[in-house]
Amino acid sequence: MQVDVVELLRGMLEIESLSGREERLAAFLVERMSALGLHAHTDEVGNAVGVRETPNGAGEIEREIVLMGHMDTVPGRIPVRIEDGELWGRGAVDAKGPLAAMIAAVALQAPPEGVRFTVIGAVEEESATSRGARHVAAMRRADMCIIGEPSGSGAVTIGYKGRLLLRCGMEQASAHTAGPGPSAPERMADWWIGVRTLCAALSAGRERLFDRYLPCLRELQSGSDGITEWAMAVVSVRLPPGAEVDELAGRVRELAGDGRLAVDAHEPAWETGRDDPLAKLFMRSIRAHGARPALKLKTGTCDMNIVGPAWRCPIVAYGPGDSGLDHAPNERICIEELQRGVEVLRGVLAQV
Structure with missing residues (x-):
């Protein structure tokens, strides 16, 4: 044949x-x-x-x-x-x-x-x-x-490598941009920076790229209807062998504060x-x-x-x-x- x-x-x-x-x-x-x-x-x-x-x-x-x-x-x-x-x-x-x-x-x-x-x-x-x-x-x-x-x-x-796919949402009452508090998008930016910093700390001393925690910001949106403002982000963290996923997810939740965090997918x-x-x-x-x-x-x-x-x-x-x-x-x-x-x-x- x-x-x-x-x-x-x-x-x-x-x-x-x-x-x-x-x-x-x-x-x-x-x-x-x-x-x-x-x-x-x-x-x-x-x-x-x-x-x-x-x-x-x-x-x-x-x-x-x-x-x-x-x-x-x-x-x-x-x-x-x-x-x-x-x-x-x-x-x-x-x-x-x-x-x-x-x-x-x-x-x-x-x-x-x-x-x-x-x-x-x-x-x-x-x-x-x-x-x-x-x-x-x-x-x-x-x-x-x-x-x-x-x-x-x-x-x-x-x-x-494994993967942890995270979806985070921030929502709050709309306010003037000259006001003292952070906006929903600013809070989301702080959360993303926190995730990157956490992954860098967990990867310290690991020489192989395969053994590190690798975060990637895949999606970022924000908006306001004049009453409520919001921000949403999707982040993928590539996981090394033996990653403590529950601990990682818990620490990422802490970084989100009163924001909503969901785990969309996880593969070891x-x-x-x-x-x-x-x-x-x-x-x-x-x-x-x-x-x-x-x-x-x-x-x-x-x-x-x-x-x-x-x-x-x-x-x-x-x-x-x-x-x-x-x-x-x-x-x-x-x-x-x-x-x-x-x-x-x-x-x-x-x-x-």
């Missing part, structure tokens, strides 16, 4: 699939995976699922290898095109490219005896809900898991380590395809943070593409790297 991964990815890129609106892409992937010989369907929450298996002599499946990417993207239309050996489009890197590589690899590589390969295109990874991954974590039990995220075809990611950091059996398989396959393998720790968060703690199995993230182009207006993937990523995945799947 031949699989044109470039044509597959181009078709995926032509379909806009913002978080919560992945239905058209899911239907497309189910149709394409079925045509490639996988048993494909959409599950209860809208994930696109494709299965290929080889029962043992007793007709049983002994192990399941889950390859999970995500179908949704952040907003921002990028005209889909090929220029100078690169395929452009929103999601080319994050993370339709890695998902297309997974589908192609499973279609091309038969499972060993007693093994099932399950490819999942998850919904809502780019939103705080992570609905697709949470459903999969609750309904399945993988023996190994590959998360489809851009690591570059010559590297594999063995850890992602997850790090597998360089001795992870799956990481070793990837390093071997990358070497076999002419590259010097690298291990990466990412300061972002992905579905590894959801299924890793639930399954506690060998798990890594892998995918072709430059993660520096995630969410960027010039998002694109090198076609040669995309194709090399398929072959690296095939090499891993042949050894599991």
